[in-house]
Amino acid sequence: MGAPAEKQTATEARIAALDLPKGADWATGLRKDALARLTTMGLPARRDEYWKYTRPDTLTQSDPVPATAFITDETPVFDAIERVKIVFRDGVFDANASDDLTLAGVTLERLSDVTQTDIHWAKDLYGSLESQGQTPVERPLAALNTAFANDGIVIRVTGKASQAVNLIYHHESETSDAILHHVVKVEEGAELTLLENGPAAARFNKVLEVDIADKASFHHVRTQGRDHDRRAATHIFARLGTESTFKSFTMTANGVMTRNECVIELTGDNAFAHVAGAALGDGDFHHDDTVFITHDAVNCESRQVFKKVLRNGATGVFQGKILVKDGAQKTDGYQISQSLLLDDDSQFLAKPELEIYADDVACSHGSTSGAIDEDALFYLRSRGVPEGPATDLLTLSFLAEAVDEIDDPVLAAEIGARLESWLERRRS
Amino acid sequence: MLEIKNLQVKLEDEDKQILKGVDLTIGAGEVHAIMGPNGSGKSTLSYVLSGKDGYEVTGGTATLDGEDLLDMDPEERAALGLFLAFQYPVEIPGVGNMTFLRTAVNAQRKARGEEEISAAEFLKVIREKAKTLKIDAEMLKRPVNVGFSGGEKKRNEILQMAMLEPKMCILDETDSGLDVDAMKLVSDGVNALRSEGRSFLVITHYQRLLDHIKPDVVHIMANGRIIKTGGPDLALEVEQNGYADLLEEHA
Ligand SMILES: Nc1ncnc2c1ncn2[C@@H]1O[C@H](COP(=O)(O)OP(=O)(O)O)[C@@H](O)[C@H]1O
Ligand SMILES: [Mg+2]
Numbered sequence: 001m002g003a004p005a006e007k008q009t010a011t012e013a014r015i016a017a018l019d020l021p022k023g024a025d026w027a028t029g030l031r032k033d034a035l036a037r038l039t040t041m042g043l044p045a046r047r048d049e050y051w052k053y054t055r056p057d058t059l060t061q062s063d064p065v066p067a068t069a070f071i072t073d074e075t076p077v078f079d080a081i082e083r084v085k086i087v088f089r090d091g092v093f094d095a096n097a098s099d100d101l102t103l104a105g106v107t108l109e110r111l112s113d114v115t116q117t118d119i120h121w122a123k124d125l126y127g128s129l130e131s132q133g134q135t136p137v138e139r140p141l142a143a144l145n146t147a148f149a150n151d152g153i154v155i156r157v158t159g160k161a162s163q164a165v166n167l168i169y170h171h172e173s174e175t176s177d178a179i180l181h182h183v184v185k186v187e188e189g190a191e192l193t194l195l196e197n198g199p200a201a202a203r204f205n206k207v208l209e210v211d212i213a214d215k216a217s218f219h220h221v222r223t224q225g226r227d228h229d230r231r232a233a234t235h236i237f238a239r240l241g242t243e244s245t246f247k248s249f250t251m252t253a254n255g256v257m258t259r260n261e262c263v264i265e266l267t268g269d270n271a272f273a274h275v276a277g278a279a280l281g282d283g284d285f286h287h288d289d290t291v292f293i294t295h296d297a298v299n300c301e302s303r304q305v306f307k308k309v310l311r312n313g314a315t316g317v318f319q320g321k322i323l324v325k326d327g328a329q330k331t332d333g334y335q336i337s338q339s340l341l342l343d344d345d346s347q348f349l350a351k352p353e354l355e356i357y358a359d360d361v362a363c364s365h366g367s368t369s370g371a372i373d374e375d376a377l378f379y380l381r382s383r384g385v386p387e388g389p390a391t392d393l394l395t396l397s398f399l400a401e402a403v404d405e406i407d408d409p410v411l412a413a414e415i416g417a418r419l420e421s422w423l424e425r426r427r428s
Numbered sequence: 429m430l431e432i433k434n435l436q437v438k439l440e441d442e443d444k445q446i447l448k449g450v451d452l453t454i455g456a457g458e459v460h461a462i463m464g465p466n467g468s469g470k471s472t473l474s475y476v477l478s479g480k481d482g483y484e485v486t487g488g489t490a491t492l493d494g495e496d497l498l499d500m501d502p503e504e505r506a507a508l509g510l511f512l513a514f515q516y517p518v519e520i521p522g523v524g525n526m527t528f529l530r531t532a533v534n535a536q537r538k539a540r541g542e543e544e545i546s547a548a549e550f551l552k553v554i555r556e557k558a559k560t561l562k563i564d565a566e567m568l569k570r571p572v573n574v575g576f577s578g579g580e581k582k583r584n585e586i587l588q589m590a591m592l593e594p595k596m597c598i599l600d601e602t603d604s605g606l607d608v609d610a611m612k613l614v615s616d617g618v619n620a621l622r623s624e625g626r627s628f629l630v631i632t633h634y635q636r637l638l639d640h641i642k643p644d645v646v647h648i649m650a651n652g653r654i655i656k657t658g659g660p661d662l663a664l665e666v667e668q669n670g671y672a673d674l675l676e677e678h679a
Contacts (some may be wrong), residue, residue, distance in 0.1 A: 373518075373520075374481065375518045376518050376519075376520045378479075378480050378481065378502060378518075379514070379517070379518040379520065379572075380520070380528070380532070381479070381501065381502035381503045381506070382478050382479070382480075382502045382503075382505075382506055382511075382512055382514075383506055383528075383529075383532035383535075383536075383588060383592065384503050384506035384507050384532050384533075384535045384536035384539065384592065385503060385531055385532050385535045386501070386503045386535060386539075387501065387503070389531070389535065390503075393523055393527075393528075393531065394520070394522075394523070396522070396523075397520065397521060397522025397523045397571075398522065400522040401522070
């Protein structure tokens with residue numbers, strides 16, 4: 001069984017524009033497997049149920065829509081944080097701009113080096129979480145990534161990393177079409193904070209696979225860059241062991257097309273996974289958060305907190321699912337998706353889902369869409385706060401539940417400041 | 429200080445006249461009370477003076493120190509020194525009480541061309557004032573009015589008033605929902621602010637608040653008009669006889 005004819009044609013056209021990277025036998029094998037997955041599924045098309053609210057065409061077509069880079073003299077977002085910088089320029093690792101790939105308790109390697117190595121631990125992980133994440137819902141763009149990515153970072157964490165690892169993406173060429181694949185293995189009891197910032201390319205396809213062993217923890221904070229015209233399809237695949245922690249927060253300001261998928265499997269008891277996002281869109285903005293969390297162990301907690309501020313015709317999408325498998329008792333699942341519509345032209349489309357096969361669970365989900373609370377606005381103004389700053393204050397308070405998901409207070413404050421200055425700029 | 433002449437107000441969305449010609453003059457340092465049955469337009473008057481949307485002024489004027497209030501944005505009125513203690517203070521989840529107050533104080537200072545208050549100075553002042561109103565540090569940190577009891581909300585209004593130091597304070601049923609102790613706290617808070625340059629308009633149903641905050645002048649409002657004005661005795665009279673006689677007299 002394969003994809004319908006028109007999908008096949010579109011998929012073949014896309015594949016024809018790409019080359020399978022050369023590498024060691026194991027890497028070539030994994031890439032060919034991924035290519036086979038891709039051709040069987042076919043690239044997403046408009047009528048696919050999973051792409052009901054987001055048009056996939058600009059993400060799947062052979063050439064990217066050109067996008068100009070956004071130049072700013074603002075201080076880059078994580079500059080005040082102690083971290084190892086790893087820079088990618090239009091999707092290619094830039095050794096000169098990067099720090100040395102050394103960090104105590106952590107091994108950092110470039111994917112293109114790893115895939116040339118005959119024997120490497122990454123062979124058990126590369127593409128494996130992506131491949132498992134293809135059921136029950138297909139994610140063809142991630143399979144495409146596994147097949148064709150030649151660059152990325154491969155991280156193995158064996159201790160508590162003393163600094164964060166920061167992946168910094170620069171977008172320079174108007175026609176860049178970047179495919180990056182990162183693999184992270186956090187060993188038992190180890191800890192890592194991964195930061196990502198920057199727009200990467202005119203079009204960006206990124207996969208991040210994270211395998212978190214028992215009692216390990218992984219914290220992730222990213223900002224997706226302010227380039228307005230850029231398009232991005234990103235996937236996070238995470239597998240959690242017993243008593244492990246996964247926390248991921250994404251801030252998105254601007255972007256004509258963003259689809260962020262997050263696929264999480266809680267496979268060990270007492271594990272804990274939180275994903276959150278704050279998206280700010282003005283005008284020609286389309287942002288889609290698609291999350292799929294599977295509880296396959298006892299007494300795990302998952303939380304999804306997604307907030308979107310939309311104005312001037314911006315569109316926000318949320319598809320979030322909690323799947324509780326048979327036997328995943330004492331599951332605590334929470335999901336909230338909300339939009340703040342700053343005018344009548346903007347829209348928010350949400351599809352929250354629960355599918356539960358265990359009987360002793362507590363799951364809740366809620367989705368709302370609303371305007372600024374006029375009474376609160378008047379209250380603030382009656383105390384002397386002008387309309388603009390009062391609206392911003394209420395907007396930030398709307399986003400607070402998502403930002404609060406960032407554990408590190410310095411990172412949270414940094415993100416808060418970026419959100420605030422984005423709002424401030426819209427006023428001037 | 430505050431001068432209201434023949435103020436007429438209708439609802440914006442409905443053909444409903446609420447204020448039908450209100451005249452009221454409050455001099456500097458004076459305390460005036462407005463009493464009157466439910467639905468007579470007391471809250472509407474306070475909202476229109478502070479600039480809430482949804483009302484249309486169809487006639488008359490209102491000035492504060494000679495400046496036309498009705499033409500200004502709510503924040504401009506606040507910066508000029510007008511303050512309304514809300515009958516129903518609004519809950520604002522996600523905005524810390526302290527952040528809210530510092531933003532407000534500094535916004536007003538900025539509007540008046542004054543320097544911002546430093547974080548340290550602000551903290552010192554607010555702690556002091558909060559203490560006299562029995563507002564603890566925990567309440568200052570919590571989101572504005574969220575999870576506050578009725579009495580806590582009203583005390584919080586008075587704290588805001590104390591921090592903003594307005595010259596014209598309107599208190600809309602600040603006594604409603606207060607027990608005897610809270611009433612005492614709130615009244616003491618208000619009395620501490622009384623001064624030559626500061627005036628008060630106290631809207632209330634009950635005489636008992638006026639035992640604590642002694643008014644110079646008492647007005648009775650009914651059906652969108654002030655139907656009678658007198659001294660403090662007028663409040664006692666209403667307390668004893670209700671509004672029925674007055675309303676009839678005026679009918
Ligand atoms: N926003 C509004 N929408 C509808 N009716 C209103 C509104 N504001 C006031 N009213 C009406 O105007 C009248 C006066 O109300 P209000 O000013 O609240 O009186 P009071 O404070 O004296 O009890 C009442 O009949 C009330 O229902
Ligand atoms: Mg009232």
